[in-house]
Amino acid sequence: MSEPKQITLDVLGMTCTNCSNTIQRQLNKVEGVQEAAVNFASEKASVTYFPDLVGRDDLVAAVRRAGFDVIEAAPGEDAEDAETIARETDIRHQWKRLTVGIIFTLPLFLLSMARDFGFLGAV
Numbered sequence: 001m002s003e004p005k006q007i008t009l010d011v012l013g014m015t016c017t018n019c020s021n022t023i024q025r026q027l028n029k030v031e032g033v034q035e036a037a038v039n040f041a042s043e044k045a046s047v048t049y050f051p052d053l054v055g056r057d058d059l060v061a062a063v064r065r066a067g068f069d070v071i072e073a074a075p076g077e078d079a080e081d082a083e084t085i086a087r088e089t090d091i092r093h094q095w096k097r098l099t100v101g102i103i104f105t106l107p108l109f110l111l112s113m114a115r116d117f118g119f120l121g122a123v
Contacts, residue, residue, distance in 0.1 A: 002052045004034050009045040010071040010083055011038065011063060012090060019068065026066040030054055 014020055020040040027036035027045060032053025038045045047059055060070045071086045114120050 002050060004048050005051050006046065006048050007056060007059065009047065009059060009063060010086075011043050011045050011068050012071055012086055013068040014038075014040055014043055016040070023063055023066045023068055026062045027059065030058060030062050033059070 011020075011023060014023070017040045020038040023045060024036050024038040027033055027038070027047055030049075032050045034048040034050065036045060036047045045059075045063065049059065060072070063070050069086075071083050110117075110119075
């Protein structure tokens with residue numbers, strides 16, 4: 001068996017420590033992984049694995065099976081640029097979700113509070 005290698009994966013989509021625990025459990029289930037540690041604060045997964053048993057693609061697939069994504073740089077692209085682009089895309093997606101939520105919540109709020117605001121007159 002060959003010497004174990006270490007890889008760090010940039011994980012996208014974690015919102016709490018339970019998310020990092022889920023990813024860590026999923027990575028530790030992969031055959032050939034010696035140890036996996038996921039840090040919620042830095043959004044990184046450090047994996048020690050045996051390269052003759054498991055590859056990077058298998059580790060990325062395990063993270064995706066857990067419901068999260070891994071930031072991958074395209075050929076010839078800087079890793080920091082790929083991370084910046086991925087995070088900006090995620091922020092845009094979150095803003096769209098917030099906007100849709102406000103659009104649907106505001107009319108419902110106004111209708112439910114119409115009497116309290118005096119929109120319906122004295123009741």
